[in-house]
Amino acid sequence: MQPVDVQVIGTELAIKWQDGCESYIPLERLRRACPCAMCQGEGDLLGHRAVPLQPPLTTASFALRALHRVGSYGLRPEWADGHATGIYPFELLRRLGQGSVESPR
Template identity: 55%
Template sequence: MRPLDIQPIGNELAIKWEDGTESFISLEKLRRHCPCAGCKGEMDVMGNVYKAPDQPLNARAFQLLRIANVGSYAIQPVWADGHATGLYTFDYLRKVSQAD
């Protein structure tokens, strides 16, 4: 499912989906669900996940500077602490919006 519109509003990311539903994801939740290899780790061909130690996140880690579109399948948030390697596919973004 594709989003029709994505807008940061206060401390949330508002998403209007093509099925007419809307999602609101807190920026903290969005950052904590970052799918990049540095945050979630990388898997080798044997299925082993290698992950760097968790980095402490300060207030700037949850401040969104901008969102870049990646093709027609993902967004790439740029955070105030300089982190910008997470590619959130639209399917993954939808899952994050529905997660507790």
């Protein structure tokens, strides 16, 4: 599923999908769900997950500076605090906005 339009509206990321559904993801939820190894930890060959040492999040942590498309599968946000390593696959974005997804009419 591909987005056809992506915009920041206030404190939410608004995504219109190919099937006509729309998702509204609060920027704070988006940042807290960052899938990068620094935020979520990283597994080793034995299946152990290293616990990430995250710096405390501030107001700048939830302010979006830019949004970049990554290939045909995701988006990479740049946050005002400088964090920019998380690539959000479209499937993850759809799940994060699940509570706000409406059926096409």
